[in-house]
Amino acid sequence: MKKILIALIILILLIPSNQSEKASLPNIPSREDIIGFLFALEKRAKNLQFVIKSNVGKELLEKTGNMNYVFNDTSLKDAIIAFYDAINVSYNESSIEEFISSLNFSKEVSDAIALIMFSYVDVLNAKSGEEQIDALLITFSSIRKASYVLLNYSLNESKVDPYGKICFGSTKSNVFEKNLTFIIDFGGDDKYIARNNSFILDLKGNDKYENQSAIYGINILYDLYGNDTHFDASYSYGGINSYFDLEGNDKYYGNTAVSYNDGMSFLIDMKGNDIYKGNAYTQAFSKGGISLLFDFMGEDVYNASLFSQASSIEGIAILLDAYGNDVFEAKDYSQAFADGMSGRSISLFLNLQGDDLYMAGNYSQGYAEDLAISVFLDVLGADNYKANKFSQASAILGLAGLIDVDGIGKFAGGFASQGYKMGGISFFMKDVDPRGNENIIQLFDYLNLYFRELFPQFI
Numbered sequence: 163m164k165k166i167l168i169a170l171i172i173l174i175l176l177i178p179s180n181q182s183e184k185a186s187l188p189n190i191p192s193r194e195d196i197i198g199f200l201f202a203l204e205k206r207a208k209n210l211q212f213v214i215k216s217n218v219g220k221e222l223l224e225k226t227g228n229m230n231y232v233f234n235d236t237s238l239k240d241a242i243i244a245f246y247d248a249i250n251v252s253y254n255e256s257s258i259e260e261f262i263s264s265l266n267f268s269k270e271v272s273d274a275i276a277l278i279m280f281s282y283v284d285v286l287n288a289k290s291g292e293e294q295i296d297a298l299l300i301t302f303s304s305i306r307k308a309s310y311v312l313l314n315y316s317l318n319e320s321k322v323d324p325y326g327k328i329c330f331g332s333t334k335s336n337v338f339e340k341n342l343t344f345i346i347d348f349g350g351d352d353k354y355i356a357r358n359n360s361f362i363l364d365l366k367g368n369d370k371y372e373n374q375s376a377i378y379g380i381n382i383l384y385d386l387y388g389n390d391t392h393f394d395a396s397y398s399y400g401g402i403n404s405y406f407d408l409e410g411n412d413k414y415y416g417n418t419a420v421s422y423n424d425g426m427s428f429l430i431d432m433k434g435n436d437i438y439k440g441n442a443y444t445q446a447f448s449k450g451g452i453s454l455l456f457d458f459m460g461e462d463v464y465n466a467s468l469f470s471q472a473s474s475i476e477g478i479a480i481l482l483d484a485y486g487n488d489v490f491e492a493k494d495y496s497q498a499f500a501d502g503m504s505g506r507s508i509s510l511f512l513n514l515q516g517d518d519l520y521m522a523g524n525y526s527q528g529y530a531e532d533l534a535i536s537v538f539l540d541v542l543g544a545d546n547y548k549a550n551k552f553s554q555a556s557a558i559l560g561l562a563g564l565i566d567v568d569g570i571g572k573f574a575g576g577f578a579s580q581g582y583k584m585g586g587i588s589f590f591m592k593d594v595d596p597r598g599n600e601n602i603i604q605l606f607d608y609l610n611l612y613f614r615e616l617f618p619q620f621i
């Protein structure tokens with residue numbers, strides 16, 4: 163079980179393993195083990211609570227080690243000062259104190275906001291990509307704890323700090339300008355105009371987000387409830403864009419989970435029946451960066467054109483849709499397309515469960531060239547696959563795989579498809595029992611090695 167779990171974790175969470183290869187053939191689980199694992203995961207996910215009941219004062223003490231925060235009401239002031247220092251705003255302390263007293267927050271609400279703000283400051287001050295990822299994960303957990311307090315608070319009137327950087331949005335419908343850098347909104351159907359390098363926590367409401375790109379900076383968005391509309395959700399160019407939408411039937415238009423030039427884009431949508439609609443170079447596309455689109459539950463529809471739905475050129479592109487009956491429609495170079503050119507490139511298109519429909523053009527559904535790796539994996543469900551030439555496991559000097567584990571699928575492919583290779587490696591596998599399957603072992607070994615070369619710092 164261990165090895166396949168490690169392999170699944172590699173695929174799902176992008177964490178490379180340092181298990182050595184070819185050691186544990188007898189430990190590979192059967193198909194039944196994997197199916198059991200997926201059902202258990204679904205059950206766990208359904209019972210998982212994002213918001214954690216917690217004592218924010220205690221969390222704040224743990225985070226900062228500052229005993230003052232237990233007895234005094236100074237956490238928010240210190241957090242704001244740390245935040246201004248991180249974004250180079252020159253301030254005077256009396257105007258911060260005035261702002262805080264105008265807010266009239268309880269100690270608990272102040273502590274909850276301070277907990278989030280200190281975590282965000284750590285992201286801003288991080289020195290390396292690794293430190294940034296660590297700080298982003300801590301921010302995730304701070305938000306889970308602080309939201310418990312914030313969701314029960316109601317703000318009647320929006321408040322902006324004297325330097326135009328921080329905004330606490332009211333429970334009414336607001337419009338947020340692009341120069342704001344730290345926003346917590348307590349409800350209402352809000353509209354966020356173009357932004358770059360900012361933090362948003364929107365607690366409730368059906369919201370509209372426009373032009374959410376990060377150019378050489380960091381964008382963080384948490385939207386907890388409501389049916390939201392996102393334009394250019396999680397686009398990064400040399401920066402980090404981290405996007406999280408917890409509940410609701412959402413719409414994602416334009417550049418969704420797209421990265422260029424060492425950028426990292428993460429989009430996680432946990433629940434709801436969502437619609438993804440775009441043109442070319444979208445829905446987990448990367449050129450020289452990392453893009454991850456992770457949609458956990460729901461019946462989703464994905465529609466795009468060329469180079470989309472797990473498509474990479476010298477980059478890493480991962481689209482994971484875990485559960486639900488989904489429809490994916492794209493044109494050429496899509497649905498697990500990877501081109502290494504002179505560098506490294508990985509595309510993973512993963513669908514765990516549901517009766518799905520996949521439609522794409524040429525060079526799709528598992529196509530790799532020039533030392534790239536592309537894998538299209540569908541575990542369970544009665545699926546339909548349609549693509550044209552050089553598709554469904556087709557490799558030219560690369561490694562391409564299409565694996566439909568339960569094999570209840572209909573495949574329509576064109577010329578040079580379904581196991582075609584020219585100077586590369588290609589796996590077209592239907593109805594696979596991973597236990598003892600040499601091809602699967604070989605594939606995971608390649609992925610393992612590849613990740614190790616790409617991320618030596620994690621080994």
Ligand SMILES: [Ca+2]
Binds near residue numbers: 349350351
């Ligand atoms: Ca609002």
Ligand SMILES: [Ca+2]
Binds near residue numbers: 367385389390
């Ligand atoms: Ca919302």
Ligand SMILES: [Ca+2]
Binds near residue numbers: 410431436
């Ligand atoms: Ca959703």
Ligand SMILES: [Ca+2]
Binds near residue numbers: 457
């Ligand atoms: Ca789905």
